[in-house]
Amino acid sequence: MGSRTVANQIAPDPIWLTEEQLMSVIPFFPRATAHSVKNLAFLSAVVYILRTGWQWKYLPDSYGLKFHRVYTRFVRWSENGVLDRILPYLTITIEGRNVVAVTPDMLKRHPSTKVLVGNGCFPDMMELAED
Numbered sequence: 566m567g568s569r570t571v572a573n574q575i576a577p578d579p580i581w582l583t584e585e586q587l588m589s590v591i592p593f594f595p596r597a598t599a600h601s602v603k604n605l606a607f608l609s610a611v612v613y614i615l616r617t618g619w620q621w622k623y624l625p626d627s628y629g630l631k632f633h634r635v636y637t638r639f640v641r642w643s644e645n646g647v648l649d650r651i652l653p654y655l656t657i658t659i660e661g662r663n664v665v666a667v668t669p670d671m672l673k674r675h676p677s678t679k680v681l682v683g684n685g686c687f688p689d690m691m692e693l694a695e696d
Contacts (some may be wrong), residue, residue, distance in 0.1 A: 576617070576623065580613045587604055596599070609628065615672065615681070618675055620676075640681070643681045649686065653689065654669045659670075
């Protein structure tokens with residue numbers, strides 16, 4: 566995949582989670598969204614934005630989702646604790662190693678999550694940072 570330029574920087578290629586990863590976290594989903602075909606794209610988009618630190622408006626088109634809908638669902642799932650339960654289970658492969666897809670530091674640094682963390686969202690993730 567070719568990279569594109571965003572805000573005078575080269576945007577990293579999209580990050581995609583696997584179907585297997587999605588199936589492992591479906592039990593944490595709110596019932597109404599548990600069987601949505603867009604769940605894999607949504608979670609992959611969240612990981613991409615939090616890992617890159619990019620603004621939501623720069624979400625790559627390849628996810629097939631409108632950035633404002635991803636952001637709205639992200640905030641809702643952050644506030645109701647869904648993402649706090651899901652994120653620790655998501656990993657990606659970087660240079661042949663499996664690593665946690667989103668770390669507590671990424672949540673603390675991203676402009677859109679600083680306020681959520683400050684308001685008490687992601688308590689389990691923040692607890693991992695203290696270990």
